[in-house]
Amino acid sequence: MHVYAIDNGPMDKALMATGQVEHLHEDGFTWEPPYRLDWLVCDIADKPSRVEAMVERWLVRRWRREAVFNLKLPMKRRWPEVEACLGRLAEALEAARVDAEIACRHLYHDREEVTVHVRLRG
Ligand SMILES: C[S@@+](CC[C@H](N)C(=O)[O-])C[C@H]1O[C@@H](n2cnc3c(N)ncnc32)[C@H](O)[C@@H]1O
Structure with a gap:
């Protein structure tokens, strides 16, 4: 690896x-990667919308097959933020005709973050 x-x-x-x-x-x-990669893994602590936009760019341009990234949620209204990010990602992938499975989990009960996994199909 x-x-x-x-x-x-x-x-x-x-x-x-x-x-x-x-x-x-x-x-x-x-x-930007020099060639297509297998995985994008991102744990940058920044605005969820900024992280989502970056991952979206990688997926739409097919720079990698799978992605795992955390959305940090220091704000009070966490679920609306997650919903908005996942909704934008799903819409962008659909618009670009990128067929993908998106899963999101709150892996640590005491951490203000969720982890998202995206796998391109086909
Ligand atoms: C939450 S920590 C990641 C910790 C890592 N997952 C680990 O287990 O050691 C966030 C990391 O993102 C880096 N970082 C923050 N903003 C960045 C940016 N715009 N570009 C690259 N790295 C950045 C920080 O330097 C820091 O190492």
């Missing part, structure tokens, strides 16, 4: 010693 780790922060030294991770100090919202 080869991983592009897009993070403007530091990376774990033992992880880097594996030789399987290429750390790029770039903006995860604007970085």
